[in-house]
Amino acid sequence: SLYQTEPFIIISDLHLQELDGFHLQERIKNDEEISRKCIPLIFVTTGTTRENLARAYRASTQGIFIKPPQYDKWKFLLKDIYDYWQDATCP
Numbered sequence: 001s002l003y004q005t006e007p008f009i010i011i012s013d014l015h016l017q018e019l020d021g022f023h024l025q026e027r028i029k030n031d032e033e034i035s036r037k038c039i040p041l042i043f044v045t046t047g048t049t050r051e052n053l054a055r056a057y058r059a060s061t062q063g064i065f066i067k068p069p070q071y072d073k074w075k076f077l078l079k080d081i082y083d084y085w086q087d088a089t090c091p
Contacts, residue, residue, distance in 0.1 A: 007039055009085040011078075014045035014052065014064065021045075025059055040085055044077075 010028070014021035021043050028034050028041060040062040047066065056064055065081070068074050 008088075009040050009042060009082070011042045011044060011081065014043040014048060014056070022055065022059070025056070025061065029059070040088070042081055042085075 010024075012021050012024050016024075019027075025041055028039075041060075042063045042065065043056060043061055044065050044067050048064065053064060063081070065077060068077060
């Protein structure tokens, strides 16, 4: 279908109100079809704790980045993440 996409990366805020990043990560891990594709999960956040960092990486998060306050830096960060994972090979 014209509207179906094949994502190569999932970028989510770690601290969402309805479905935080950890719950999203769990849902991805428990969805056999998505899990089989090995789509990297990257978190962005305004801040976090050492405990949350350890929890995320233990659960196979591929990266956690702090959102820069300046738009230009945020744009460059997203471009760097995109460029890196665009060239990665996944199943």
